[in-house]
Structures are given as structure tokens and as C-alpha cells.
Amino acid sequence: MKFQDQIGxxxxxxxxxxRIISLVPSQTELLVDLGLEKNIVGITKFCVHPVDLKQEKTIVGGTKNIHLQKIKELQPDIILCNKEENTKEIVEFCMQIAPTHVSDIYTIEDVLELTRHYGEILNCSAKSFIIQKKLQKELNNFEQFVKDKKIEKVAYFIWKNPWMVAANNTFINHILGLNKFDNFYKNHSRYPEINLDELLKERDLGTIFLSSEPYPFKEKDIIELQGQFEKAKIILVDGEMFSWYGSRLLKAFNYFKSLHD
Incomplete structure (x- = not known):
């Protein structure tokens, strides 16, 4: 059987x-929701959903630093990676051990495709189809919810010292767009370091989002920024809802509705 992944x-x-090793937290959660928990033999230390999974599976490292020998010893039949989350070196190493599927996610369509891939490759097409159908329904309902919302200029911070934001060519930027949030940094690429002085000049800035991950922003960060951005709303947001794809999105749209409200 031959299959093609999302990078060709x-x-x-x-x-x-x-025997499956997953090196991407959101994809690990998707595997569990596809009914494949018993087949997962290795995960990363960041695979925190479901919460008890790390106690039951072998931890093979992080997403960018893995224990190569542990992966070998687990004798996987397939390894699941992501172009952004995992380095090229990790992917190349995994390919020497077992067939390796690499996802490449920028849009909801990419998520639907990945879910279909897993259904075909891992022999769970029926459950894959159910998740795809539910996700499409949630997306359609949400698009109706936001269709009359006003476009709002926003910035989405992911790191501090240095300040870093989510810009274009990211899944976060796509999710912001679905919410009718106009990303101030949409003309930048990926996750640039930024100078706050540029953002301070933007008079139409409505909201600054401070993500819960990868940097764990806290209330004290709101206070720090509010002194400079007196007119903008500054909100702590659940980073998983904006950046985790797969079945996490089934919960995300209700979260976005509450955020708008």
C-alpha cells in the first residue's frame, strides 16, 4: 500500500x-479520538491530551529534541510528524526507522485532509469520516455566527523577551481570519520578533491576544502592556484553541464564540 503525506x-x-509514534501533541489527541489509543507506543512530553496518556506511553522527548534510541527500541510501524513542529533532521532520522507521515497544516482544509489520511492509513476511515463531518458542521455554524461581526484589528503574541507574534503562513493566522480578526502582522512571515514601537503607532488596534503557549502569559503581562496600549483590549487566550488542529477544533469554535461574546 502506498500513501502520500502532506509534503509530497x-x-x-x-x-x-x-505501533504508532506521534511527535505532535495535537495529532496525538486526534489519534485518541480516532480510537487508536491502544496503538500509540510513543509520544512527546508535550502530548498532554488526554491527561493520563503520558503515564501510559513512552515519552521519546520533545517535538524538536527526541531520544533517537528510544524511538528505535519501540519498533514503530509508523511515525507521525509535522513540518513545523519537528525539524528536518528529526524527520529524516525517523524515515530511516519506519514509514514517516509528515503533516503540513495552514488551513481547516488541511486539517480535514490530514484526518482523511489517518483514516485511510490507520484503517479507521469510519471514525475519520465522523470527525470530518462534525468539524465541517462546526465550521459552517461558526461562519454563520461571525458573518455579521465587524472586522477588528488584532495582534497575537506567542513569546516575550523577545516579543514574538504569529504572522502570515501560520495556522494561527488562518484561525484569526476565520474569526474576522485582522492580523496587524499579516504582512510578516511566520513568527517574527517585533518591536512594540511599531504596534504602538497603530491607532486602529482593537485587541492584543496573549497566548497561553508556547510562552505562558499571565495577568501581570496584561498589566505591563496595558500601560502602553491604553486603548486596546488585552486578553489572555487559550493557545491550544488557536494553534492545535485535529479534533481539538471540535471544541475550539464554541470557545471562539465565547471570546466574541
């Missing part, structure tokens, strides 16, 4: 994979 690599499988 071809996977050749002699059988349905039974």
Missing part, C-alpha cells in the same frame, strides 16, 4: 500500522 513524500506500507 510517499509512504509504502506492507500492513496496517499497529
Amino acid at each position: 513524500n510517499t509512504l509504502e506500507l506492507l500492513k496496517i500500522p499497529q
